[in-house]
Amino acid sequence: MEHTLPTPRQTPSYLNLFTYLTANPSLKLSRQLHAHIILTHSSVSVHALFNHLIHTHPSSLLFNAVIRAYAQVGHYQQTLKLYSQMLSMGLCRPHYFTFTFPFLLKACAGLSLVQTGKCVHAHCLGFGFQRDLYVGSSLVNMYAKCGELADARDLFDEMPVRDVSAWNAFISGCMRSGMIRWAEDFFRRMERRNVLSWTAMISGYAQNGLPNKALSMFEEMSIGGGGSGVRPNWVTVMSVLPACAHSAALEQGKRIHHYASSVGLDRNSSVQTALIAMYAKCGSLVEARHSFDKLVPKGVVAWNTMITAYASHGKGAETISTFEDMIRAKVQPDFITFTGLLSGCSHSGLVEIGLRYFNDMEQVYSVEPRVEHYACVVDLLSRAGRLQEAKELIDQMPMQPSASVWGAVLAACRMHKNLEIGERAAKELFVLEPENIGNYVLLSNMYAEFGKWEEVDKLRGVVKSLGLKKKPGCSWTEINGRAHLFLGGDVLHQQAKEIYKLLEALPKQMKASGYVPDTKFALHDVSEEEKEHNLSTHSEKLAIAFGLLNTSPGTVLRVTKNLRICGDCHSAIKFISRIYDREIVVRDVNRFHHFQDGSCSCGDYW
Known part of the structure; x- marks a missing residue:
């Protein structure tokens, strides 16, 4: 028989309904109650109604229900405030707390309030819940998220029974604190792993700058989780895509995109946004824009990702037009929006436009400028040579x-x-x-x-x-799905002989086209000949030479460098792109450079 809600005549009678729905959760009935409250109490918000009931008909059951509701939607301050209020009113019923303490501990973890968490821990001990599996896992999670790994480990070791959530909580905490070996050890020791276990490791590797390990573990998981049958979900995909972006592994990123599409995970908006960022950071703006256009509706995070993508590629006009499209779509910009927008203006030399947006931030868009916005404007002025104004x-x-x-x-x-x-x-x-x-x-x-x-x-x-x-300069390039790393002056690569032979032949061709080595970028007190030799062995040139040797004509070469590309390499790569008729995309620590037919997308403004 289908349940329907009775029609309450007085506000206090809602208490029975809340009690019933707490004990018998039903989304349909909850929505009916919510709609009824709105219709019959239009001048009173649901929040106000809860406050009214708490003050007029306080009960442990009602407090616990509201505490859990606040925690589940991330209102952690209110969660802890209600608990404090509950204690002050003497409404401490231990049998109701079994499922409440985990939500309180979740709030403490979300706010990184370890001292408050310790107080809640003490209450758990006082009520005799220290051996409860659910409470114990939540305590491990709270201490781990607050960075107190020693306490988390002690609690974990004392637990008589550990479920997978306790293992996952500790692994996540280790990864968050950079204790990678601890996390790996615990992961290996787990008898049963679920999707959260694998995702914690993958996202942890990505966040700790170990993209290759993250990608390797994703590959293992995607073929059945090492025999466990566990496969990636949308959170896993969203977690691994930044690893592709970090290492500029475009081919691997495309394979992950294909996998996500094959199982329907690419329909998730968070995955779609992560795909935009991945393609942009791997140097493929066309595919980034394609992923962006497919996303409907577009939230502020998606708009910010596309604006930042155009900015990092030095596409100032596109950065601005995307921002204006965002405003026309009635999406409110935030501080991240303006960081991308101002950065795009800076990289493209759009000084006056950038200054206008900066001046309009607070007055027109209600976004208070932060230090990162000032940094963008200082950069904007400085790049244009207006150093006194910047100062x-x-x-x-x-x-x-x-x-x-x-x-x-x-x-x-x-x-x-x-x-x-x-x-x-x-x-x-x-x-x-x-x-x-x-x-x-x-x-x-x-x-x-x-x-x-x-x-x-x-x-x-x-x-x-x-x-x-x-910090030694290094560059890497992905060929056939495999990354190849080069240090400046590298002679250890298996193709070093062929690479240097190609580079030795290049100066004659480039000089015939007008190239002159800019030896001020070899700032050692040595001869001009030695300076020219030092310039020819910069890591990005080695990576490009390797790419020319190992790809077919017409293939786009993509190189990533850990430092800023030097002026001589920038000039040389323009000539190389013309001589070999190649598009060469170089991502340095600041931005992307797209070289083609002897010119660069930055217009030599970088």
Whole structure:
């Protein structure tokens, strides 16, 4: 027989209905009750009605129901407030708490309130729930998410019976804290794994900068979870796609997309948004846009992802048009939207447009500028050579300038040869991030360009005394689904002989086309011949040469570099793209460069 809701005549009679639905959950009946409340109490919100009942007809059952409801929708502050209120009213019925403590602990974990969590733990002990499986797993989860892995491990070891959720909670906590070996050990020891177990490992690897391990585990899971029959769900797919983006593994990303499509997981909006980001970060804007266009409806995260994608590729006009489409779609922009928008203006030299958007942020769009927005505008002005204006903006900032702010100034000072402001920026950076050797290298390079070799030697002495080591330049490219890594001057690769033979032949062809090596990017006090040789062995050139040797004519070459591409390599790759009639996409630490027919998408503005 189909249940229908009785018609209550007085507000207090709702208590019986809430009690009934708590004990007998029914989505249909709950919606009927919600609709009835709206129709008969239009001036009273459901929240207000709950507050009314709690104050007029308080009961443990009602408090527990509301506490769980708040926790499930992420209203953690209100969850803990209600629990405190419940305790103050003396409504502590132990038999109702078995299913309430896990929600309280979830709230503590969500807010990273470990001390509050310890108080709830004490209450669990006081009510005798310390051996309850559900409560025990929630305690492990709370301590693990709050970074208290020792406490989480102790509780885990004391549990007489452990279900898969306790194992998963500890593995997730280990990955979140960077304790990868602990997580791997626990994963291996699990007798029974579910989709959350595999997903925790995959997302953990991706978040800890181990994309190859994340991809390898996804491959194993997608063919049946190592014999367990467990297969990826939409969360797993969404977790592994950033690993493809991190390593620029476009072919692997396409295979994951194909898998997701074959089982219907690509219909999930979060997966579709992750696909947009993956394709964009792997250098394929066309496929990123195709995934974006298929997404209906588009939320703010999807719009932000597409705006950021265009910005990172230096497509300023497309960045702006996408933002304007977002506004026309009546989607409210947030601070991430403007970070992408201003970055896009900066990379494309759209100074006045960028300044207008920055000025409109708060007044027109109700988004308060943050330090990252100031960093974008400082970068916008600095790249355009308006360094004095950038410095004045920094002096007017309502918050302390971050390292990204001064970093933008320092990089532009080298580009525009402004040593005075460059020294000021570098000194600020030495205080803000004393262990970042990149700042010392940039200033040292500026001194070298100005012929101030004594200052170069002083900086080298400081770097040596601090024990800092220069991050080696490396580049990688994916050929036939496999990543190939190259360090600067690499001679250990199995095809090193063929690579250097090709590179040795290139200068004659390029010089015949007008290429002149820019030896200021080989800033060692050595001969011009040695400088030219050093430039020819930069890692991105090695990766491109390898790609030319191992792909058929017309294949797009995609290279990722861990540092900023140097000016000489940028110039050389333009010539290579013309000589070999190839499209070459290079992603450096700042942005993408699309080289084709002797020119670059950045228009030499980078």
